[in-house]
Amino acid sequence: MNAEWIITNFVIMDDLMMHLDHHSHPLAQVPDSEILIIAVVAAKYFANHHERSVGILQQLGYLSGRISVSRFNRRLHALADWMAFMPQTLGALWTQGEVFVLDSLPVPVPVCRRVRARRCRKVRGRIYCGYCAAKQEKFFGWRLQLVCTTEGVPVSFVLLPGSLHDLTPVHELLFGLPQGAKALGDKAFNSADDEASIQADTGVRLVSIRKINMEPNHWIDELDLEHHRKGIETLNSQLESMGLQRLHARTNQGLDLKVHATLVAVMTTNIN
Numbered sequence: 001m002n003a004e005w006i007i008t009n010f011v012i013m014d015d016l017m018m019h020l021d022h023h024s025h026p027l028a029q030v031p032d033s034e035i036l037i038i039a040v041v042a043a044k045y046f047a048n049h050h051e052r053s054v055g056i057l058q059q060l061g062y063l064s065g066r067i068s069v070s071r072f073n074r075r076l077h078a079l080a081d082w083m084a085f086m087p088q089t090l091g092a093l094w095t096q097g098e099v100f101v102l103d104s105l106p107v108p109v110p111v112c113r114r115v116r117a118r119r120c121r122k123v124r125g126r127i128y129c130g131y132c133a134a135k136q137e138k139f140f141g142w143r144l145q146l147v148c149t150t151e152g153v154p155v156s157f158v159l160l161p162g163s164l165h166d167l168t169p170v171h172e173l174l175f176g177l178p179q180g181a182k183a184l185g186d187k188a189f190n191s192a193d194d195e196a197s198i199q200a201d202t203g204v205r206l207v208s209i210r211k212i213n214m215e216p217n218h219w220i221d222e223l224d225l226e227h228h229r230k231g232i233e234t235l236n237s238q239l240e241s242m243g244l245q246r247l248h249a250r251t252n253q254g255l256d257l258k259v260h261a262t263l264v265a266v267m268t269t270n271i272n
Contacts, residue, residue, distance in 0.1 A: 001045055004240040006062060009268050010037045028075075029065025035075050036083060038063075039257065044265035047243030050076075066118055072211070093157040094271070095176055099148050099224060100155065101232040102173070102185040102206075104166050105239060106132045107143040107159065107247065107259065124243050130162025144244070144259065146250045147183065150228045152235040153270045154263055159256070167194050171201055179203035184229065185223050186209055238266050 016031035024031040037080040042053035051069045058066060067075075076083070131138050139162060147156040156176055158169045166188040174183055176265050181204045207221045217225070239245075242262050249255040 001041070001056075001060075005044075005268065006037065006041060009040055009264070010034065012090075012268070013037060016089065016201060017082070030063055030067045030075075032073075032075070032079055032082070034039070034063055035072060035079055036086065038072060039076055039083065039261040040264050040268075042260040043242055043258065044269065048247055048262065059063075062143060076257060077253060080257055081226070083260045083264075087154065087157065087260050087267060090267050090271075091153075092159070092263065094149055094153050094267075095155050096178065097149055098178070099150055099228055100177060100179055100181060100183045100204075101150065101229055102147055102166075102170070102183050102189060103146075103236065104188070105144045105146065105236055105247065106130060106135075106139045106141065106162060107144050107255075108139040108162075108245060127161040130164075131208050142255075144239075145169050146232065146235070147177070148232050148235050150231045151270060152238070153267055154233050154235065155261060160261060164230040167191055170194070170198055170206065174198060174202040174204040174206075175203050177202070181205070182207055182221075182224065184228055186229070235266065235270070238269070240267045242266065 010033060010266060013036050014031070017033055022032065024033075038053050038057055039055070040051065041057060042048050042050045046052040046056075046063060050072060054067065054069050054072050057063050108118060128140055128142070130141070130143055131136065141162050142159050143162050143164065143166075145158050145160060146154050147168065148154045150157065156173045166185075170183075183204050183206050185206060185208040187209045190211060195206045195208075199202065207217060209225055210216055216222070222262065239262060242265060244259070244262050247255055247258050249258055
């Protein structure tokens with residue numbers, strides 16, 4: 001484990017919570033900022049296994065006191081809003097630029113390939129039945145829509161039911177980007193009508209990989225697509241290696257916590 005990376009993440013979270021006047025319970029041996037860093041370290045190094053992260057960080061002396069795994073889980077769930085706030089805040093710091101990249105990544109329910117979807121109690125309904133074109137396979141669960149910088153730092157994201165089309169949340173995802181910016185997407189984002197409305201609503205120009213039967217992009221856009229989409233492909237590989245597509249959580253809030261912790265981990269890794 002990288003000690004500098006762990007300490008840097010702790011300082012970022014602790015300073016942000018103090019700046020917003022958040023204080024841990026006076027009787028807590030482990031402050032709230034350390035609860036969050038345990039989850040982020042678990043995402044980066046232990047495929048989101050919190051028990052291993054708690055044990056190793058305690059053993060190495062990173063924590064202010066001792067805490068059981070059950071108490072850690074209760075406190076982490078109580079800090080769910082803070083964990084969601086962290087990647088949103090960090091992402092907003094990196095929205096300065098002219099070119100960004102769009103993509104999506106399936107986040108299946110752990111026990112559920114499509115054949116076992118009816119047994120799932122966490123979510124129900126055909127709205128969670130999705131298809132991943134990149135892997136040419138069906139899945140049951142969620143779809144993580146991402147906007148990242150050309151260096152692979154996520155700046156905007158949303159978690160949606162798997163069946164929804166990639167274009168569904170694009171307006172929401174692009175609203176925080178600078179006026180006049182360009183967002184690069186794959187073939188899933190092809191739609192002349194949506195491209196026009198997105199630019200009118202957000203001021204961001206959506207450029208997607210054209211299908212064979214469509215009018216080609218301007219040559220400059222084609223160069224950008226070829227050169228800059230490598231950033232999000234690398235980001236997707238990082239998220240997969242951190243276990244984003246093999247998350248185990250008993251509740252939907254637990255899954256959200258692990259997704260947000262994974263995004264914080266990959267953001268601070270790529271920023272460094």
